[in-house]
Amino acid sequence: MQAFWTVAILVAYTAMLVFVALRARAAREFVAFSLARRRLALALVFGSLSAAYVGPVFSVSFVGRGFTTGFILLAVGLAYAVQNIMVGLWVAPRLRAFGDCHTLGDVMGHAYGRTCQLLAGIISVGLCTGFSAVMAKAGGSIVKDVFGTPFWVGVLVVVTLTCLYTTFGGLRASVVTDDFQFATFAIMLPAMFLWILAFRVPGGSAGFVHQVLIATRAGWDAASPSEVVGLVLAFLLGETVIPPYANRALASKTTRVSRNSFLLAGVFSVIWFTVMAALGIAARGIVPFGTHEDAVLITLVKATMSPPWHAMLLVVLMAIVMSSLDSLINAGAVCLARDVAGTLVRLSDGRALYVGRVATVLIAATAALAAILSVEKVPRIIDGLLICYNLWAPAILPALVLGLWVKRPRPAAGILSVSTGAGAAVLLEFVVPKAVVAAMEIPSILVALLIALAAYAVGHWLIPQGGPSSGLGTGRSEKGAGT
């Protein structure tokens, strides 16, 4: 009977997802593929943005952390909310104000020239592929846990389904399917929590409050300050304006929609983390202590709900993984077509669309392969994410943010900051021994960021310029923007 419910609910969900994707229609121009014609309304951008950042770590892993450390992880959640609100106030509207930019690389190109756009494009494609591999790995693990299939089969199923609608529909298909998936998990998981709180928590509300106090006190006692600071920094900076988020800022209907969607997504992250931690706390007294953190949510649902709900949980988890995966694959493909191929050769609109579609398949295939090959080397999902965070922030953020705000950004500053920041991050992540990095007692992301900022300063003030560059922060490129 359980198998029947699982298959029936999965088939129904997949059919609805395909229906939504088909309603999005195939993109016939590159601007539709990359930016959904810049006509996305507030609810669609907010839902898609939130669905893109709520991945397996922000759901399954956070429930597990709530189980062991109570509401301590809200510090990380607040850092993430602050990041979104800062981007909403100071970055997203400025990005959207560029009427002719498809990617972050385009914006960097406006500020620092084509070389910097190419560098930003290569880093963006690499990062999106890395993030996609992390999501593919999570999807493969979920399918494996539920059906008992080999891991690689799960990876191929998840990546192929996601790749299909992203290849033909581009950003619009990605956004509308994200919104469908967002509605699924934003309704189902809190509903499960309220039901468990009302009927299943031992001791009812008083028992829940008791567990909150015990777990949070235990989490507070166990947390080391350096670990908390490192995590807060990683979550504050590591996902700031990564390509899928930047694409949503650029594709918003107006600058106001762009700003407000990030502000709402920031507020959403606080209440989302609250409910995920609360689910973990509710599991105390139901799920045996010693259960692996990533298994707490599944164990809780199995222990408290009937089989159809187990299948619904699978649907929710798939929605969480696929909504992040499609955003990353599409963003990487757009960066490859626009910032890498488009910088090296002149592409017509039709050719750019073709390159974008081929790039979608290539990135999806590479991510699937990387997920399968790295399954033993990167056992925890959060470790894969932290590697991507540590590379992205130093490589791109200083040059991007300063390029948006400095009156006359100079090409040498951008190129030096991006190349030095990326180089420092790679060295600290993969070359310098972990013991040496730990001995510095400063999070490596912060070290690489400072190096990138220093390189920017050198390029800006010490290297002679041939002439003023086209400024971004001056508002000269703001024609054609929304309001």
Added chain:
Amino acid sequence: MIGILIIGWVVISAVLLILSGLWVAIELVAELSDGSEG
């Protein structure tokens, strides 16, 4: 008192999540019913 605050906070958070999911679902249906590409 702290118990009421904690329960109120988590319940209101869960309700807000459900409402945000419903809002996006309604807007999505309107968007897809529109029939245009965007």
